[in-house]
Amino acid sequence: MCMTTQAETPATAQPSEQLSSREKHLAALFTAILTRGPISRRDASRMIGMSQAAVTKLVKPMIANGYVVEQEGYSEGPGRRLIPLAVQPRRHNAIGIKVTERELIGVIVDLHAEVHHSLRVPLAGTGPELVVAQAARLVHDLQLGAQGIGGSCVGVGVGLGGHVDGRAGVVRYSPLLGWHDVPAQQMLAEALDLPVLIENDVNTLAVSELWFGAGRDTSSFAVVTVGSGVGxxxxxxxxxxxxxxxxxxxxxxxxxxxxxxxxxxxxxxCVETFAADDAILSAIAEGNDAVPQSLAEAAALAHGGDHRAREAFSQAGRALGLGLATLVNLLNPPMVILSGEGINASDLLMGALTEQLAASAFSSAAQDCQLVVRPLPDEAWARGAAATMLKHGVLASLMTLVDEVPD
Ligand SMILES: [Zn+2]
Structure with a gap:
């Protein structure tokens, strides 16, 4: 509940607000090399708005400790040679797990978030103890299957749908799993003896889009996913x-x-009661002889001209458009990435969605916002969980280098 009190208690600070300016610069430079590398010191300094001398100092401990390597230099006409900097992918690895109500999807990635091994395991049930035990076995099997990956494991990132309080390590409420206040981070960390991070699954997808995907060119954006739920x-x-x-x-x-x-x-x-897979299937089934069993079947019906199926997708698109209008009115984001398995039917959703968004958004908020449709494989969610763990674990270990930066 949103409480109003006379002296409002501040929300917990975002992690970056707790860093010193030198730590922030170290993190910004490493992120630039990771997401834009190979990149010269000159181009990195332009990108993050620091002097080339400052970049040269900051990168020294990264090279000395094996995070960054120098590649063969090149010249752009007369003048100094440029030495590209690149992240050493074998410096660290991380594991990512996406938990659905049916299965676990796991990947092990290097520091470039390249997947070296992936596995899918059907869930034997959705009770927290059972899921944690299966996740622990999955981590073990992923490590066995990628023994040549190199580097130390920074930990396991776990993404799941619902209200996940990552700072407290607690799943507050996951409707699809039926979990309330489950301390999943501690449970899995105890089973594994590795650092564990839990996060809302759409948040993990957003981190991988920010570092490695459609969000690389913009620092502010939203991700909306459509499938068994809407996130x-x-x-x-x-x-x-x-x-x-x-x-x-x-x-x-x-x-x-x-x-x-x-x-x-x-x-x-709620938007979900119109736009989630089951909502679309139920809307088609109402008074219709042809009852589809999956979203793919529903889309095939709509493509075949079934009026009720077409209307169910349009209704879903309108609900998403209304939800997006609230989002763009509040945040005025330059980009919204639309993903999730439901977006495979984007041709049936987008017309009604964009029409409703344009009709419901304030001023130019809808025109200002680029909608990017990104169909992604299921493994992308697990990769997102691994990327989130990498971001957290690698930046934390980089902070130990701050005293090695020359003055
Ligand atoms: Zn609801």
Missing amino acids: GAIVIDGELWHGASGAAGELGHNIVDPAGPLCHCGRRG
Whole structure:
């Protein structure tokens, strides 16, 4: 509940706010080399707005400690040779796991977030102890399957749908798993003896889009995913926005029709009650002889001209458009990335979505926002969880180098 008190308690600070300026510069430079490398000191200094001399000092301990390597130099006409800097992918590795209500999807990645091995395991049940035990076995099997990956493992990132309080390490509420206040981070860390990070699954996808995907060219954007649920994540100035307790970005539970269908969250008319897979299937099944069993079948019906199927997708598109209008009115983001397995039917959704968004957004907020449709494989979610662990673990270990930066 949003409480109003006379002396408002500040929300927990975002991690970057707790860093010294030198630590922030170290993190910014490493991120530039990781996401833009190979890159010369000159180009890196332009990119992050620091002098070339400062970049030269900051990069010294990164090279000395094996995080960054110098590649063969080149010249751009007369003048000094430029030496490209690149991250050493074998310096660290990380494991990422995406938890769905049906299965675990796991990957092990190097420091470039390149996947070296991936596995999928059907869940035997959704109880927390069972899921944690299966996740621990999956981590073991991923490490066995990628013994040549090199470097030390910074830990295991776990992404799952719902309200995840990553700072506390607690899954506050996951409707699809039926979890309330599960201390999943501690449970898995004890089973593994490795650092563990838990995060909302759309947030993990946003981190991998920020570092390695469509978000590389913009520091602020949102991700909205459509599938068995509707999720959202917000990135502002290069950092995930978690809000007070990790519930930020839950676009799927924006109410777009207070008299609408009952949502599993207990309220009525959330975006999800129109746009999630089951909502689309139910809308088609109402009074229709042809009852599709999957979204692919529903899309095939719509493509075949079934009026009710076409209307169900349009209704989903309108609900998403209304949800997105709230998002763009509040944040005015330059980009929203649309993903998730439901976006495979984007040709049936986007017309109604963009029309509703344009009709409902304030001033130029809809025109200002580039909608990017990004169909991604299931493994991308697990890779996102691994990238989130890398971001956290590698930047934390880089901070130990700050005293080695020459004055
Ligand atoms: Zn809801």
